Amino acid sequence: MPPTTPFPVFRFAPSPNGYLHLGHAYSAYQGAEAAAREGGRFLLRIEDIDIGRCREEYVDAIYEDLAWLGLSWERPVLRQSARFALYEDALKTLRGLGVVYPCFATRKEIIAAIEDSGVALERWPRDPDGALIYPGLYKDLPPRELSRLMWEGISYAWRLDMEKAKALAEEMAGGPLTFLEEGTGPKGETGRLPIEPELYGDVVVARKDVPTSYHIAVTIDDAAQGITHITRGQDLFYMTHVHRVLQVLLGLPEPIYRHHALIRDETGRRLSKTAADRGIRELREAGKSPEDVRRLIGLEAAL
């Protein structure tokens, strides 16, 4: 059951791996305005677990751009890079439940295994983001073989055994899992929806060098910050199926989801961080006002 929410908590959770663009502005406004409208709180979280791609300069730019847009948020701001130990604890819990396994497969091995399976690579199932569904290599290694590979120091990733994880989560929840979508998914999905985490198969939930993943960090932190309503773009909609499984396995509460459509440019293409000409700071430097930005993304001009 989703929480009863006398006091809703919303959030905006950007990754500082580039400058904010119009899509981010739209997402941030969705969370902040829902909080204002519904008498709730609005929190900002910096999702900087990818130390290779995240930069301090972009963190500063996020604060600056959001303030310029007229948004305010509670402080201190939670930063994921300070929380690796907590994510590792979550991984340990998943290991204790026996729902993750170390996977030593390289991309080359994965492709080779698919090609050997007799199914053409282009017909092999892919997840909603276009990645190949993992073919299960290294899944049932005998313990001795497993220790040998680990001992040799070969790089590995922890994968969720999705079938097992879903079954255990449903057993723990006492029935089939669902989530409440108060916005819409890319295909108009809305309302109480059954989970289909098999869409992603055995996802990676941690790596040897980065001991977490977006899936674990977002699940842990939404709960830690008491987020009751997750407002975010539809590009993350299907990942909710994975997050629900993790929430149950880790004993975390169920938030309500409000996915929103993505802002598109004139040609109908999804805006991305590479659409730099539509970056918030570029627009600002070009003399645009926050009201102009709001108009560009289809929001009423007045804040």
Ligand code: GLU
């Ligand atoms: N950090 C993610 C991003 O910038 C968003 C995560 C979320 O809203 O769940 O795409």
